[in-house]
Ligand SMILES: Nc1ncnc2c1ncn2[C@@H]1O[C@H](COP(=O)(O)OP(=O)(O)OP(=O)(O)O)[C@@H](O)[C@H]1O
């Protein structure tokens with residue numbers, strides 16, 4: 650198994666999660682709710698990052714979970730047609746039936762989603778990885794599927810491939826209402842993030858904001874001992890809660 654896959658893990662919010670971790674996701678949920686206007690249908694959101702491994706899939710799952718906890722009807726879609734990993738993270742056997750096959754389904758009403766009772770949201774795995782992901786992601790069928798889902802769910806959360814690595818994500822950004830850009834504190838520099846932001850904006854994406862991930866409280870010197878610094882910690886999406894007691898990757 651390649652080294653970069655050995656330590657990969659999904660950390661879904663649970664009863665043992667730190668207060669800061671849970672609260673940061675609640676702040677993210679609230680900010681998203683404030684930023685997206687009521688359109689009479691559900692909101693389609695995309696979670697992405699500049700480069701691989703910044704935490705897109707973890708953020709997607711936790712955002713879906715946190716919205717579901719608020720009583721929202723949520724579907725999480727694995728739109729990473731290069732190397733979708735969500736089904737593995739969510740312990741669902743590899744399915745040929747997934748987004749890629751749905752895009753070939755002429756009857757949109759036949760689209761099937763999995764209900765993840767444990768987490769309270771629905772899920773569409775990536776399905777068999779196609780040979781032409783950019784074309785598939787940018788297809789009219791993809792736009793129709795997302796539009797269809799937006800009339801059946803309050804939130805459609807799309808986990809994606811990294812913006813600076815492949816064209817798929819900026820192409821997909823044209824079909825969504827808002828983009829959340831995950832920035833891993835130590836994995837990227839300013840120029841890399843700016844390139845991703847510029848690429849998304851060139852595609853006319855609505856970049857809602859940035860989630861600062863793998864945030865190291867100790868490294869930044871942010872001290873939680875007073876209210877003001879604690880507020881900042883949450884405000885900037887610094888949900889490295891488990892990073893305090895687990896290995897940062
Ligand atoms: N806040 C965090 N603190 C510590 N580790 C984290 C954090 N967020 C994600 N990780 C770890 O980073 C690794 C990559 O996370 P994840 O798979 O969510 O990234 P990704 O951006 O979806 O990657 P890819 O681009 O390969 O799809 C995982 O092992 C995950 O556990």
Ligand SMILES: [Mg+2]
Pocket residue numbers: 705706707729734808809
């Ligand atoms: Mg991922």
